[in-house]
Amino acid sequence: MEIAVKSLRIAHQHDLVGEDYSQAMLLELEGLDASRIDTLNKLLAGKQAVSRAYNKRVRNKSFEEGEIVWKAVLPLGTHVAGYGKWSPTWEGPFIINQILGMGAYRLQDRDGEIHTAPINGKWLKKFYPTIWDSQAVQTDPGIDTRFN
Structure with a gap:
């Protein structure tokens, strides 16, 4: 050939x-x-x-002690039976109790219970309170807010 x-x-x-x-x-x-x-x-x-x-x-996430955060319910992108489209993706709010380094944090409930398992910062996001989350909503007692 x-x-x-x-x-x-x-x-x-x-x-x-x-x-x-x-x-x-x-x-x-x-x-x-x-x-x-x-x-x-x-x-x-x-x-x-x-x-x-x-x-x-890319924005680096870093949190300080005492900061209020949300925690991911499941790692993003995972699918587990029982967790559907309408299931919550974030839970909390939690308070950063301790910074462990290398992006790891120890969380605390608002009740004061400290979580023993550390969590990576990529599963957290900053908590921004809304008017509905505020405990200190003041209303003027002289104004009637009821609908008649």
Whole structure:
């Protein structure tokens, strides 16, 4: 079987013998190494560009002791029987009792019960109270708010 390749390099290669052929192959390998290094540099530059674009949008979560947070009911993206579309995804609020380092925290209920199991900060989010969460809603006793 004959392979018909229309390449000047392949056509020229058959005319070379012995040492000339070896030298031609070494020159080609040197060129190949340079080409591979250039390709690797382009690949690394592309990965760095993707990393910079991703890291621009990432916000680190860090909490302080005494801060009020929500805790994820289940890890995000998991599906468990009994937890459907309308199940709550966050529970709480909890108070950060202790910072353990490396993104781990120990939580405390509002009743004062401290959780023994630490939790990673990625499963927490900051609690922003609404007017409905406020315990100190003051109403003026002189104003009648009932509907008649």
